[in-house]
Structures are given as structure tokens and as C-alpha cells.
Amino acid sequence: MITVLPVSGDRHMRRVLREHLLGGRGINTVEEAWDATTARERVRVLLPDAVVVHAGPGAEGLAIAQEIGHEPHSPRILLVGSPEDRLAEAAICTGASGLLSVNSLHKDLVRAVRAVVAGHAFFSSEMTRDVVELASRRVWTQRVPAQRKALDALTDRQHEVLELLATGMSNAEIAESLGLRPGTVKTHVSQVLARLGAQNRVEAARIVFGPCPAAR
Numbered sequence: 001m002i003t004v005l006p007v008s009g010d011r012h013m014r015r016v017l018r019e020h021l022l023g024g025r026g027i028n029t030v031e032e033a034w035d036a037t038t039a040r041e042r043v044r045v046l047l048p049d050a051v052v053v054h055a056g057p058g059a060e061g062l063a064i065a066q067e068i069g070h071e072p073h074s075p076r077i078l079l080v081g082s083p084e085d086r087l088a089e090a091a092i093c094t095g096a097s098g099l100l101s102v103n104s105l106h107k108d109l110v111r112a113v114r115a116v117v118a119g120h121a122f123f124s125s126e127m128t129r130d131v132v133e134l135a136s137r138r139v140w141t142q143r144v145p146a147q148r149k150a151l152d153a154l155t156d157r158q159h160e161v162l163e164l165l166a167t168g169m170s171n172a173e174i175a176e177s178l179g180l181r182p183g184t185v186k187t188h189v190s191q192v193l194a195r196l197g198a199q200n201r202v203e204a205a206r207i208v209f210g211p212c213p214a215a216r
Helices: 011-022 036-046 060-069 088-093 102-117 125-138 145-152 156-166 171-178 182-196 201-209
Strands: 002-007 027-029 050-054 076-081 098-101
Touching (some): 002 011, 002 102, 011 102, 050 060, 050 102, 060 076, 088 098, 098 125, 145 182, 171 182
Parallel strands (some): 002 027, 050 076
């Protein structure tokens, strides 16, 4: 059973998140939280597998996600917001494993929870352009020497696979995009993760996007 904590300062949004999560087989919501204090306390006590944070207007949701990400036993974090808010960079910098559009919760939320708990990144299709633009601006920027050396060691094909992987694409979607067999993509992904020393696709994505700006 996957346990999830919905977080939003908006009571209506908390109800919406709970309703969509309850429709997912094998998923159980564990209470809910409405601010940073309650979110932090319930993460520490309930130890959910994932936390779904509504970014909402302003920076409160982002601040909540960042605080949760600093917890010793941090759960997977999914951010929910509007495509107009351009939240891709904020999602990466707060340690989120996924970014969902409020307009696609009915079709994406349950899938996203399962994906991030399994160690994958997940981005709603409405958020993909923002994610790709972020990657194009920051991919292969200055990193620590070990990461730079590892990235330089990748083949051209592995670079292509890594960039698509970082946008949340599945192996099947990468295979279709690059005209490769799914088995070939699986091999490339395994080799990329090994060369980067990444435990999963989320860690690899963070290497692609590079370090977050110091001033937030």
C-alpha cells in the first residue's frame, strides 16, 4: 500500500487531491496538511511514501515542498500547479520528483504517485514544454568535476536518451521518439545511470538540470 499526504492551503484543493487519490488502487491518503508546520509534523510522524503539494498562488507551496525535502526521511514530492506559473525550475530546486498540472489531476495524479514512489520522474504533458526549455537552458552547464567527467563520457545516443529521460519520458516513449527498440533504450538507461552514479531516474534528471541558482 502506497501512503500519500495531500498538502494545500486551499481546503477545496485538499478535497480534490484526496478524491483523486482515493480512486487509485493500492493508494491510501494519510490525513492532510495545510501549512509547513502541519506538513512537517505529519511527515515525521506518519512517514508517507509521497507528498502531493499544491503550489498554488504565491510561494507558500514551494516553501512547504522545500522544507519537506530537508527532512531526514523525506518522502517523494509531487508539486501541483498551473502551467502558466512556469514551475519546472522550482520543482527541481525544491527536490520534487514530479510536476503536475491542476488540469490533469484526474488522469495523471495516481500514475504520478506510482511513478515517483518507484523512483521515476513524472511531468504532466502540459508541463513538458517548461521542463524541456529548462533543460535546454541549463543542460551541460558547469558542475562538479566528477559529474562533468561522467557526462563527457556518455555517447551521443546516451546524451539523447538522458535528455529525454530527464523530462519524465518512459522507456517506451523514449524508444518511440528516437526510433529505437524498447530493449535498446532500457540498456542505454541502465548504462547512463551507472556512468553517472545515479540511483534512479530522478537523480539523473537533477544532474541534467544542474545546480540550482544560489539565490532563491
